[in-house]
Amino acid sequence: xxxxxxxxxxxxxxxxxxxxxxxxxxxxxxxxxxxxxxxxxxxxxxxxxxxxxxxxxxxxxxxxxxxxxxxxxxxxxxxxxxxxxxxxxxxxxxxxxxxxxxxxxxxxxxxxxxxxxxxxxxxxxxxxxxxxxxxxxxxxxxxxxxxxxxxxxxxxxxxxxxxxxxxxxxxxxxxxxxxxxxxxxxxxxxxxxxxxxxxxxxxxxxxxxxxxxxxxxxxxxxxxxxxxxxxxxxxxxxxxxxxxxxxxxxxxxxxxxxxxxxxxxxxxxxxxxxxxxxxxxxxxxxxxxxxxxxxxxxxxxxxxxxxxxxxxxxxxxxxxxxxxxxxxxxxxxxxxxxxxxxxxxxxxxxxxxxxxxxxxxxxxxxxxxxxxxxxxxxxxxxxxxxxxxxxxxxxxxxxxxxxxxxxxxxxxxxxxxxxxxxxxxxxxxxxxxxxxxxxxxxxxxxxxxxxxxxxxxxxxxxxxxxxxxxxxxxxxxxxxxxxxxxxxxxxxxxxxxxxxxxxxxxxxxxxxxxxxxxxxxxxxxxxxxxxxxxxxxxxxxxxxxxxxxxxxxxxxxxxxxxxxxxxxxxxxxxxxxxxxxxxxxxxxxxxxxxxxxxxxxxxxxxxxxxxxxxxxxxxxxxxxxxxxxxxxxxxxxxxxxxxxxxxxxxxxxxxxxxxxxxxxxxxxxxxxxxxxxxxxxxxxxxxxxxxxxxxxxxxxxxxxxxxxxxxx
Numbered sequence: 003x004x005x006x007x008x009x010x011x012x013x014x015x016x017x018x019x020x021x022x023x024x025x026x027x028x029x030x031x032x033x034x035x036x037x038x039x040x041x042x043x044x045x046x047x048x049x050x051x052x053x054x055x056x057x058x059x060x061x062x063x064x065x066x067x068x069x070x071x072x073x074x075x076x077x078x079x080x081x082x083x084x085x086x087x088x089x090x091x092x093x094x095x096x097x098x099x100x101x102x103x104x105x106x107x108x109x110x111x112x113x114x115x116x117x118x119x120x121x122x123x124x125x126x127x128x129x130x131x132x133x134x135x136x137x138x139x140x141x142x143x144x145x146x147x148x149x150x151x152x153x154x155x156x157x158x159x160x161x162x163x164x165x166x167x168x169x170x171x172x173x174x175x176x177x178x179x180x181x182x183x184x185x186x187x188x189x190x191x192x193x194x195x196x197x198x199x200x201x202x203x204x205x206x207x208x209x210x211x212x213x214x215x216x217x218x219x220x221x222x223x224x225x226x227x228x229x230x231x232x233x234x235x236x237x238x239x240x241x242x243x244x245x246x247x248x249x250x251x252x253x254x255x256x257x258x259x260x261x262x263x264x265x266x267x268x269x270x271x272x273x274x275x276x277x278x279x280x281x282x283x284x285x286x287x288x289x290x291x292x293x294x295x296x297x298x299x300x301x302x303x304x305x306x307x308x309x310x311x312x313x314x315x316x317x318x319x320x321x322x323x324x325x326x327x328x329x330x331x332x333x334x335x336x337x338x339x340x341x342x343x344x345x346x347x348x349x350x351x352x353x354x355x356x357x358x359x360x361x362x363x364x365x366x367x368x369x370x371x372x373x374x375x376x377x378x379x380x381x382x383x384x385x386x387x388x389x390x391x392x393x394x395x396x397x398x399x400x401x402x403x404x405x406x407x408x409x410x411x412x413x414x415x416x417x418x419x420x421x422x423x424x425x426x427x428x429x430x431x432x433x434x435x436x437x438x439x440x441x442x443x444x445x446x447x448x449x450x451x452x453x454x455x456x457x458x459x460x461x462x463x464x465x466x467x468x469x470x471x472x473x474x475x476x477x478x479x480x481x482x483x484x485x486x487x488x489x490x491x492x493x494x495x496x497x498x499x500x501x502x503x504x505x506x507x508x509x510x511x512x513x514x515x516x517x518x519x520x521x522x523x524x525x526x527x528x529x530x531x532x533x534x535x536x537x538x539x540x541x542x543x544x545x546x547x548x549x550x551x552x553x554x555x556x557x558x559x560x561x562x563x564x565x566x567x568x569x570x571x572x573x574x575x576x577x578x579x580x581x582x583x584x585x586x587x588x589x590x591x592x593x594x595x596x597x598x599x600x601x602x603x604x605x606x607x608x609x610x611x612x613x614x615x616x617x618x619x620x621x622x623x624x625x626x627x628x629x630x631x632x633x634x635x636x637x638x639x640x641x642x643x644x645x646x647x648x649x650x651x652x653x654x655x656x657x658x659x660x661x662x663x664x665x666x667x668x669x670x671x672x673x674x675x676x677x678x679x680x681x682x683x684x685x686x687x688x689x690x691x692x693x694x695x696x697x698x699x700x701x702x703x704x705x706x707x708x709x710x711x712x713x714x
Contacts (some may be wrong), residue, residue: 106609339419437471
């Protein structure tokens with residue numbers, strides 16, 4: 003139902019009756035099963051659709067073929083279908099009682115005991131197998147859980163019914179990169195994932211309660227993990243203190259790469275390639291507010307990183323497909339509201355300027371919205387804000403990568419991909435600022451390039467794209483600042499500033515050593531100044547004493563770090579942050595999101611953020627309220643550019659970096675191979691004779707540092 007011509011319904015699981023007359027295909031996109039009449043094998047035909055739940059990904063027929071069981075990964079349920087009528091006759095919820103209303107069980111596989119008295123269901127996000135008792139007078143009933151390894155994706159039962167065989171898709175232990183033979187890099191954090199099959203004894207009924215408690219404790223689903231009170235209630239939106247949150251997402255840096263030179267943190271200066279001279283603002287902000295040196299990006303790469311950074315989870319489709327896509331096996335980038343190049347929110351026939359958005363005759367009347375197979379069931383943080391009737395403005399999150407062929411526009415460029423982010427508009431109209439540029443490394447984040455070009459009269463600082471949109475903005479920051487000024491002009495008290503703003507700054511991704519493009523150091527410096535400029539603008543405004551700014555990388559992209567390739571930078575900037583805090587406690591992307599939710603009085607999106615400890619480096623008063631002034635980066639660094647091919651006379655090996663970069667695709671985040679790009683970035687800073695170091699330890703190393711700093 004609701005299919006759009008030319009778009010996939012994302013069929014995954016399939017089941018067929020023994021006589022071959024009936025076939026059921028689960029559609030991840032459409033939330034149910036397409037039924038196929040195959041009685042005439044040469045001419046199969048559609049026989050209807052059965053709605054079951056979100057992301058059906060596992061099907062199992064009983065021996066008698068009278069019942070079909072469907073695992074709905076996005077609904078956390080098992081649907082029971084009567085195959086005689088093709089009707090759903092029962093549903094079993096797999097969530098524990100404590101998280102009854104919170105997504106996060108994620109059924110992925112089904113198996114019966116030999117006598118069919120028990121149904122075992124792998125729950126990917128709970129790291130458990132759910133046990134369902136089928137022999138109940140009122141129908142099947144959830145009895146408990148058996149703990150497993152990381153992300154169980156399938157289960158089978160031995161013929162004698164004594165053992166479970168569980169496929170743990172991500173293994174059974176934390177894995178970290180160790181020194182590799184020369185030229186044998188890991189390539190991606192995804193290469194660390196080694197799935198295993200484990201054999202577990204089928205638990206007796208008396209053993210199940212204890213196993214259930216173990217599984218729930220490991221998944222942080224106990225009363226201790228769900229405190230009743232908001233620890234930030236003294237400064238949250240309800241208190242009237244922090245009423246504005248600005249959420250900035252950047253691209254692909256580890257902690258050591260940027261802040262490894264700060265002596266007060268657990269850093270390795272030898273791995274620091276974008277230190278204070280490149281990122282003076284990020285250093286100043288980390289030193290003045292809070293230094294989080296034990297923070298980890300929950301995503302491995304941008305594909306799941308943007309899901310974790312906006313939804314506090316990655317759904318089953320994303321988790322399964324990210325390794326497939328990143329191993330170059332043909333999948334497109336489906337993860338920011340664009341599935342198979344189609345924007346899931348659709349778009350109208352004409353844009354805000356009255357001109358057609360597409361030249362494709364199929365979209366003469368516009369494009370219909372479709373379900374997003376990459377959307378987690380709990381929604382995005384902006385969905386929570388809009389449900390709570392908070393004002394919201396989006397700058398660059400989940401906007402389309404335009405698609406044209408032969409000069410014909412098929413999918414519009416820079417249009418919000420998701421229905422919740424529509425409509426777009428100029429000058430505070432709609433939800434998304436249509437003049438704020440998407441991921442595009444030919445356009446700067448900050449005004450540093452224009453400032454230095456104007457000061458020196460030299461165009462060496464400038465990028466190919468120098469002014470975009472209605473306001474002819476010279477950078478992403480400048481477009482945001484134009485609207486921010488409009489908000490304050492509308493109401494000088496700051497009341498017109500939205501409660502939540504999302505802002506994408508992305509040039510710290512870098513374009514490697516692409517010929518004629520600015521070097522990685524130059525691009526990171528531009529990105530740094532954008533953050534500094536935004537903080538400066540807010541701190542000199544009427545809303546400063548009511549604002550918290552959160553800054554995170556969507557993923558760390560396997561950069562060098564002496565602790566872990568997921569360890570990254572995170573900044574919280576607010577007058578309420580304790581001055582010069584140093585926090586060694588373990589934190590991650592979900593911790594950050596939970597902190598934002600508590601500040602804004604938003605409900606959690608799922609089990610992960612509901613139980614994640616928030617970041618607590620706050621005062622009850624705005625004691626850290628001095629305005630901030632952005633620090634202009636070194637002009638020599640900003641001017642740096644990669645040479646054109648054949649012109650690297652000082653070091654011929656630089657030509658090889660230029661050639662390698664030329665073969666990479668920088669039109670979208672993560673299309674360039676991570677390991678190769680990291681080595682190019684390293685060599686561009688440290689020299690072609692320097693080998694990029696491996697990441698030799700793991701997150702627990704930070705615990706040694708923390709043990710010495712309990713007074714912090």
